[in-house]
Amino acid sequence: GQNIDQPTEMTATEGAIVQINCTYQTSGFNGLFWYQQHAGEAPTFLSYNVLDGLEEKGRFSSFLSRSKGYSYLLLKELQMKDSASYLCAVVDSNYQLIWGAGTKLIIKP
Amino acid sequence: ETGVTQTPRHLVMGMTNKKSLKCEQHLGHNAMYWYKQSAKKPLELMFVYNFKEQTENNSVPSRFSPECPNSSHLFLHLHTLQPEDSALYLCASSPGTSGAYNEQFFGPGTRLTVL
Numbered sequence: 001g002q003n004i005d006q007p008t009e010m011t012a013t014e015g016a017i018v019q020i021n022c023t024y025q026t027s028g029f030n031g032l033f034w035y036q037q038h039a040g041e042a043p044t045f046l047s048y049n050v051l052d053g054l055e056e057k058g059r060f061s062s063f064l065s066r067s068k069g070y071s072y073l074l075l076k077e078l079q080m081k082d083s084a085s086y087l088c089a090v091v092d093s094n095y096q097l098i099w100g101a102g103t104k105l106i107i108k109p
Numbered sequence: 110e111t112g113v114t115q116t117p118r119h120l121v122m123g124m125t126n127k128k129s130l131k132c133e134q135h136l137g138h139n140a141m142y143w144y145k146q147s148a149k150k151p152l153e154l155m156f157v158y159n160f161k162e163q164t165e166n167n168s169v170p171s172r173f174s175p176e177c178p179n180s181s182h183l184f185l186h187l188h189t190l191q192p193e194d195s196a197l198y199l200c201a202s203s204p205g206t207s208g209a210y211n212e213q214f215f216g217p218g219t220r221l222t223v224l
Binding site for chain 1: 113149150151152154157165199206207208209211212213214215216217218
């Protein structure tokens with residue numbers, strides 16, 4: 001079967017750094033997406049990785065290791081507005097997006 | 110209007126009602142999707158349309174019926190739903206269905222409650 005694992009919930013402090021992990025077992029791999037979803041709102045695109053390594057975009061970075069079936073999203077200089085759920089999704093061999101259940105990130109002052 | 114819009118935003122219906130959800134995308138994309146989102150569960154893909162043709166139907170009960178009259182509009186017709194169908198229904202669109210073209214743009218969703 002296909003499986004995406006993420007922690008259910010994480011807590012971090014404003015101004016700190018947090019890493020949200022995602023591990024996957026899928027039939028094939030054609031890229032990995034990270035999305036952010038604030039409560040009551042639609043998911044919005046954060047990043048796309050298809051090659052190994054780190055992609056940096058402002059305060060957010062995403063890392064991929066295809067051999068380990070592993071990705072992480074790194075958030076720096078946390079702000080209160082970063083409180084949201086973060087969804088990991090993998091594109092499988094049929095080009096379907098397989099979604100994780102999401103990690104709820106709580107930022108405390 | 111820009112992006113992906115959905116109407117209604119909230120819907121309460123009885124188990125014997127018939128209703129429809131509407132989605133419209135103003136992005137010129139070729140693929141459109143219906144998802145069900147329940148609390149603490151992964152997004153469940155229900156239907157995929159690529160160039161107006163249905164390409165996926167992930168064993169969705171027949172009480173959900175999609176319609177895609179053109180590449181900008183998508184409907185989800187609902188009838189004789191069950192209380193467990195209560196969820197957030199999200200519509201999304203993407204430029205295509207492979208690799209980075211799979212980047213999906215979501216509408217705000219319809220919060221459905223079945224009594």
